Amino acid sequence: METWRLPLSSSIRGKLISAGYTSLSSISSVSSTDLARDVKITESEAFEILKMANQVTGSSSCNGRSSSLVNGARNAWDMLHEEEALPRITTSCSDLDKILGGGISCRDVTEIGGVPGIGKTQIGIQLSVNVQIPREFGGLGGKAIYIDTEGSFMVERALQIAEACVEDMEEYTGYMHKHFKASQVQMKPRDILENIFYFRVCSYTEQIALVNHLDKFISENKDVKVVIVDSITFHFRQDFDDLAHRTRVLSEMALKFMKLAKKFSLAVVLLNQVTTKYTEGSFQLALALGDSWSHSCTNRVILYWNGDERYAYIDKSPSLPSASASYTVTGRGLRNSSSSSKRVKMM
Amino acid sequence: MANKLIGEMDLHKRISNIFAARNIITAKDALSMTEFELMELLDVGMKEIQSAVRLISEAASPPCLSARSLLEQKVENEHLSGHLPTHLKGLDSALCGGIPFGVLTELVGPPGIGKSQFCMKLALSASFPKAYGGLDGRVIYIDVESKFSSRRVIEMGLKSFPEVFHLKGMAQEMAGRILVLRPTSLSDFTQSSIQELKESILKNQVKLLVIDSMTALLSGENKPGAQRQQHQLGWHISFLKSLAEFARIPIVVTNQVRSQNRDETSQYSFQAKLKDGFQEHTRTYDSHLVAALGINWAHAVTIRLVLESKSGQRIIKVAKSPMSPPLAFPFHITSAGISLLSDEGTELKGPGINNIHARGHSDMINFNGDCS
Numbered sequence: 001m002e003t004w005r006l007p008l009s010s011s012i013r014g015k016l017i018s019a020g021y022t023s024l025s026s027i028s029s030v031s032s033t034d035l036a037r038d039v040k041i042t043e044s045e046a047f048e049i050l051k052m053a054n055q056v057t058g059s060s061s062c063n064g065r066s067s068s069l070v071n072g073a074r075n076a077w078d079m080l081h082e083e084e085a086l087p088r089i090t091t092s093c094s095d096l097d098k099i100l101g102g103g104i105s106c107r108d109v110t111e112i113g114g115v116p117g118i119g120k121t122q123i124g125i126q127l128s129v130n131v132q133i134p135r136e137f138g139g140l141g142g143k144a145i146y147i148d149t150e151g152s153f154m155v156e157r158a159l160q161i162a163e164a165c166v167e168d169m170e171e172y173t174g175y176m177h178k179h180f181k182a183s184q185v186q187m188k189p190r191d192i193l194e195n196i197f198y199f200r201v202c203s204y205t206e207q208i209a210l211v212n213h214l215d216k217f218i219s220e221n222k223d224v225k226v227v228i229v230d231s232i233t234f235h236f237r238q239d240f241d242d243l244a245h246r247t248r249v250l251s252e253m254a255l256k257f258m259k260l261a262k263k264f265s266l267a268v269v270l271l272n273q274v275t276t277k278y279t280e281g282s283f284q285l286a287l288a289l290g291d292s293w294s295h296s297c298t299n300r301v302i303l304y305w306n307g308d309e310r311y312a313y314i315d316k317s318p319s320l321p322s323a324s325a326s327y328t329v330t331g332r333g334l335r336n337s338s339s340s341s342k343r344v345k346m347m
Numbered sequence: 348m349a350n351k352l353i354g355e356m357d358l359h360k361r362i363s364n365i366f367a368a369r370n371i372i373t374a375k376d377a378l379s380m381t382e383f384e385l386m387e388l389l390d391v392g393m394k395e396i397q398s399a400v401r402l403i404s405e406a407a408s409p410p411c412l413s414a415r416s417l418l419e420q421k422v423e424n425e426h427l428s429g430h431l432p433t434h435l436k437g438l439d440s441a442l443c444g445g446i447p448f449g450v451l452t453e454l455v456g457p458p459g460i461g462k463s464q465f466c467m468k469l470a471l472s473a474s475f476p477k478a479y480g481g482l483d484g485r486v487i488y489i490d491v492e493s494k495f496s497s498r499r500v501i502e503m504g505l506k507s508f509p510e511v512f513h514l515k516g517m518a519q520e521m522a523g524r525i526l527v528l529r530p531t532s533l534s535d536f537t538q539s540s541i542q543e544l545k546e547s548i549l550k551n552q553v554k555l556l557v558i559d560s561m562t563a564l565l566s567g568e569n570k571p572g573a574q575r576q577q578h579q580l581g582w583h584i585s586f587l588k589s590l591a592e593f594a595r596i597p598i599v600v601t602n603q604v605r606s607q608n609r610d611e612t613s614q615y616s617f618q619a620k621l622k623d624g625f626q627e628h629t630r631t632y633d634s635h636l637v638a639a640l641g642i643n644w645a646h647a648v649t650i651r652l653v654l655e656s657k658s659g660q661r662i663i664k665v666a667k668s669p670m671s672p673p674l675a676f677p678f679h680i681t682s683a684g685i686s687l688l689s690d691e692g693t694e695l696k697g698p699g700i701n702n703i704h705a706r707g708h709s710d711m712i713n714f715n716g717d718c719s
Binding site: 007008009010011012045048115116117121122125146150151152153154155156157158159160190193194195196197198199200201202203204205206208209210211212213215216217231233234235237238245248249252273274275276279280284285286302304306308309313315322329330331 | 374375378379380381382383384386387389390391392393394400401403404405406407408409410411412413414415417418421428443447449450581582584585588589591592614615616617618642643645646647648649651666667669670672696700701
């Protein structure tokens with residue numbers, strides 16, 4: 001491998017190459033003091049270069065370790081067990097949970113998009129409440145981060161959904177312990193609101209800054225299990241004239257979200273808007289932000305109207321089949337559309 | 348937040364000089380570039396760039412609030428927890444108190460249905476003292492089509508709140524709080540005049556902003572190409588939303604209607620493959636109308652109230668609202684303004700809530716008596 005491929009600043013790179021160190025093998029055999037003297041850089045800079053070079057070459061040599069032939073890789077069998085053990089966040093609508101394989105998966109970035117009024121914010125608020133369902137009830141017992149770019153988070157609605165969630169939990173314990181009447185659940189609706197961290201983002205700069213800052217924030221609040229961005233599109237739709245630039249910034253942001261999801265084992269849910277585009281001779285609806293963005297998210301769910309019902313369609317997923325399910329938005333939150341039962345189905 | 352100066356953040360002196368040397372002064376400049384681009388531009392190692400970006404991001408991030416403190420703030424600081432009552436009982440209960448502060452509310456409907464009447468009533472309501480359910484503040488009414496009639500406003504006030512209006516000097520004071528602007532086109536709203544508007548809203552206790560109508564304001568621009576118009580609209584959307592949010596006031600905007608193009612579709616590409624049998628719906632050439640200003644605008648408004656007329660009956664529908672189901676209320680217009688015929692809304696299902704009907708509506712608004 002050539003040295004100019006290393007992630008170094010251009011002046012140091014230039015000095016390395018002009019001193020004759022064009023390939024990695026030439027660097028690996030030299031000590032840091034000699035390198036510093038030859039290339040006319042400080043010793044700490046030389047040390048960094050050597051460390052970087054070793055990392056790059058180390059990954060391609062056989063290590064003979066028992067679990068990996070390639071540094072940093074895990075085998076698929078171990079990953080299978082991990083995936084099955086992963087908790088999922090229920091959407092309170094069992095049909096929707098079914099097509100999602102049990103709910104929104106943690107460690108993944110899921111994009112949900114739809115026309116205005118279909119229920120994207122409702123799903124966002126429902127998930128930020130449902131992530132807090134305690135483990136005894138089959139939930140994750142975690143906290144939520146709600147990043148609001150449009151001002152659509154209505155706290156009164158979150159309170160309504162939280163109250164309905166607590167009522168459902170009380171009803172459930174009433175069923176399970178048949179001798180007691182609806183027993184007291186520890187959580188109160190106001191406690192649920194306390195565990196939703198709300199950020200109001202007013203420009204794309206703040207959005208990028210917040211995504212960068214989330215690493216530190218979540219390290220300090222380790223029980224955050226879901227990050228919801230409502231919506232990812234708003235600030236990127238109007239302020240960018242150079243679309244190529246926008247694509248670069250968006251892909252960097254998507255990568256950061258993925259890193260967050262993997263590092264802290266949380267679910268990232270990005271809500272997207274809709275635009276019309278002209279393909280195959282007619283206008284069709286498509287999710288906003290362009291084709292390059294469509295590649296960035298792991299899972300993609302599209303919400304749409306079918307006749308008089310709201311439906312969700314799994315548009316893109318590495319493991320789930322394409323399927324659609326209907327749901328409704330009620331005063332208590334998201335629910336199944338056909339059944340009239342109020343009992344929440346626990347996992 | 349985006350315009351925070353890098354020089355004032357806690358960065359190491361050497362790094363902040365390097366940023367300044369390359370003309371990266373604000374957080375916005377720094378964060379608009381990817382880390383790789385910054386590394387190339389500033390000729391600094393990746394690790395340093397990453398830690399600098401981390402510090403800049405932390406300084407430029409918005410503050411965190413828990414949803415609970417959000418609720419408590421609203422209840423404590425804002426009148427009626429942040430709602431402007433419309434004095435239409437059914438509508439107010441559907442909207443948890445009234446038109447909410449801090450967000451955009453849109454009124455859309457065919458011409459002559461009563462949008463301006465509704466706006467005038469709201470303006471009146473906002474100017475009232477708190478004891479009568481008002482906001483006790485000024486109102487800025489941007490009247491593009493000259494629909495505002497002070498005589499009508501006073502008449503509405505006399506008929507609906509006689510106990511207030513008959514007090515001496517009250518009518519003058521209430522009407523004195525409503526400030527009417529009559530721009531002819533968007534170019535009257537240059538950047539600087541908009542900033543002035545923003546400042547005066549903050550300084551002068553303005554509690555409501557009404558724009559009647561947004562469509563007329565934007566159509567005054569004869570710029571060729573739909574793209575340019577979308578871009579213009581985009582800027583105004585962000586501005587209005589941030590103004591509403593910052594000043595914590597309700598902003599009510601009216602929108603016109605247009606007929607649905609034959610080309611328009613409401614389908615995704617995968618829907619053609621899912622043969623659900625419901626596709627017949629989209630093929631009917633029902634001559635209903637849709638809201639103007641496009642889908643981008645529809646995403647940006649938080650609450651959409653559709654006024655329409657179906658078989659001679661005027662109906663107001665809550666078409667988009669994060670906190671209420673889609674309800675429709677029949678209404679009529681009297682000398683006291685708009686009033687609901689029934690406070691029990693009928694719940695509508697399906698996307699039909701967004702369709703706007705304008706048939707069977709030939710009666711004129713009769714100011715001097717009740718409508719039939």
